[in-house]
Amino acid sequence: EAGVAQSPRYKIIEKRQSVAFWCNPISGHATLYWYQQILGQGPKLLIQFQNNGVVDDSQLPKDRFSAERLKGVDSTLKIQPAKLEDSAVYLCASSLGGTGSREQFFGPGTRLTVL
Amino acid sequence: GEDVEQSLFLSVREGDSSVINCTYTDSSSTYLYWYKQEPGAGLQLLTYIFSNMDMKQDQRLTVLLNKKDKHLSLRIADTQTGDSAIYFCADNSGYSTLTFGKGTMLLVSP
Numbered sequence: 689e690a691g692v693a694q695s696p697r698y699k700i701i702e703k704r705q706s707v708a709f710w711c712n713p714i715s716g717h718a719t720l721y722w723y724q725q726i727l728g729q730g731p732k733l734l735i736q737f738q739n740n741g742v743v744d745d746s747q748l749p750k751d752r753f754s755a756e757r758l759k760g761v762d763s764t765l766k767i768q769p770a771k772l773e774d775s776a777v778y779l780c781a782s783s784l785g786g787t788g789s790r791e792q793f794f795g796p797g798t799r800l801t802v803l
Numbered sequence: 804g805e806d807v808e809q810s811l812f813l814s815v816r817e818g819d820s821s822v823i824n825c826t827y828t829d830s831s832s833t834y835l836y837w838y839k840q841e842p843g844a845g846l847q848l849l850t851y852i853f854s855n856m857d858m859k860q861d862q863r864l865t866v867l868l869n870k871k872d873k874h875l876s877l878r879i880a881d882t883q884t885g886d887s888a889i890y891f892c893a894d895n896s897g898y899s900t901l902t903f904g905k906g907t908m909l910l911v912s913p
Contacts, residue, residue: 730905797844
């Protein structure tokens with residue numbers, strides 16, 4: 689079974705530029721998550737989708753971050769404009785969804801450096 | 804808000820047992836998890852325990868849960884150099900939302 693795919697793996701941009709990350713979850717997984725992992729910290733949930741609807745985006749900085757999951761499969765996370773403190777690894781995860789599916793499967797992440 | 808705390812670093816010799824500790828504050832957590840992260844990789848689920856259990860064993864891994872003290876531990880028996888990684892404790896504070904600790908870096912020396 690193919691895992692969660694993310695691209696790009698690395699991105700370096702200057703502050704105030706825009707950037708987008710892409711995630712392809714495991715086939716059949718209804719729930720998709722985006723996490724931000726700052727160096728030395730655990731992952732922090734940014735947004736959770738159930739199919740193409742948003743379940744939780746309470747920790748998403750909506751003035752600069754946006755995410756969508758059109759058609760309930762792939763997802764993109766965008767930052768516009770980027771700040772220095774956005775430097776982090778952005779992890780995408782997916783799960784089957786529903787009360788029986790406890791495991792979240794993580795992609796390798798996109799490492800963003802903002803200069 | 805919910806908080807998950809872990810010690811930051813543990814160093815052991817190959818063949819010894821490793822014990823990684825975690826405390827959490829959310830008394831409504833129903834599942835508690837241990838994830839492993841190797842350099843440059845995403846997180847891999849190692850094991851999880853339901854909150855009405857106090858112990859779970861899975862090959863070399865033993866999870867102990869003290870719900871009264873909100874304390875979770877992961878014991879790795881016969882630790883190998885390939886176990887060197889960062890280990891994250893997490894609890895689910897919502898429907899499936901995970902709150903992670905900062906991670907414990909385990910270094911296994913030969």
